[in-house]
Amino acid sequence: xxxxxxxxxxxxxxxxxxxxxxxxxxxxxxxxxxxxxxxxxxxxxxxxxxxxxxxxxxxxxxxxxxxxxxxxxxxxxxxxxxxxxxxxxxxxxxxxxxxxxxxxxxxxxxxxxxx
Amino acid sequence: xxxxxxxxxxxxxxxxxxxxxxxxxxxxxxxxxxxxxxxxxxxxxxxxxxxxxxxxxxxxxxxxxxxxxxxxxxxxxxxxxxxxxxxxxxxxxxxxxxxxxxxxxxxxxxxxxxx
Numbered sequence: 601x602x603x604x605x606x607x608x609x610x611x612x613x614x615x616x617x618x619x620x621x622x623x624x625x626x627x628x629x630x631x632x633x634x635x636x637x638x639x640x641x642x643x644x645x646x647x648x649x650x651x652x653x654x655x656x657x658x659x660x661x662x663x664x665x666x667x668x669x670x671x672x673x674x675x676x677x678x679x680x681x682x683x684x685x686x687x688x689x690x691x692x693x694x695x696x697x698x699x700x701x702x703x704x705x706x707x708x709x710x711x712x713x714x715x
Numbered sequence: 716x717x718x719x720x721x722x723x724x725x726x727x728x729x730x731x732x733x734x735x736x737x738x739x740x741x742x743x744x745x746x747x748x749x750x751x752x753x754x755x756x757x758x759x760x761x762x763x764x765x766x767x768x769x770x771x772x773x774x775x776x777x778x779x780x781x782x783x784x785x786x787x788x789x790x791x792x793x794x795x796x797x798x799x800x801x802x803x804x805x806x807x808x809x810x811x812x813x814x815x816x817x818x819x820x821x822x823x824x825x826x827x828x829x830x
Contacts, residue, residue: 603759633818640822640823641822641823642719642806642808642820642821642822642823643760643806643818643820644820645817645818648817656816656817658817659817689758691760693760699812700747700748700810700811700812700816701748701765701767701810703750703762703765704760704762704818705762706752706759706760706761707759708757708758708759709758709759711758
């Protein structure tokens with residue numbers, strides 16, 4: 601079974617530029633999560649999708665971050681414009697269901713460096 | 716609000732030593748789930764275990780064991796006879812079922828096992 605795929609793996613941009621990350625979840629998984637992991641910290645949930653609807657985006661900085669999951673499969677996370685403090689690893693995860701009990705499967709992440 | 720505390724930032728042991736990683740949590744939910752994940756240098760978080768708040772039985776899986784104590788709000792993880800391959804960052808996570816269903820991760824404990 602293929603795991604969660606993410607691209608690119610690494611990205612370096614200058615502040616005020618825009619960037620987009622892509623995630624392809626495990627086939628059949630209804631729920632998709634985007635996390636931000638700053639160096640030395642645990643992952644922080646940015647947004648959770650159930651199929652193509654948003655379940656929670658309370659921790660997403662909506663003035664610069666946006667995410668979509670068209671057709672309930674792939675998802676993209678965009679930052680526009682980027683700030684220095686956005687330097688982090690962006691992790692995508694998926695789960696079969698959307699309950700608190702569901703095991704999440706994580707992708708390898710995209711390491712973003714903003715200079 | 717939910718909180719997960721992993722007070723040990725880094726633990727260094729020699730191979731074959733036993734090691735315990737501590738996790739203390741706070742939640743107002745009566746039903747909740749606790750998780751442990753392993754993050755090797757490759758970056759991908761790997762699910763290790765899930766525990767629900769009504770199941771305080773300890774669990775053993777090979778060299779891994781978990782001790783859940785509701786009275787002290789702790790969910791500790793022990794690796795017996797550690798191996799170099801156990802070197803990774805380990806995260807404890809909490810997910811409630813009421814208003815606190817957003818996953819909350821601790822800051823992680825970096826385990827270094829020396830040969």
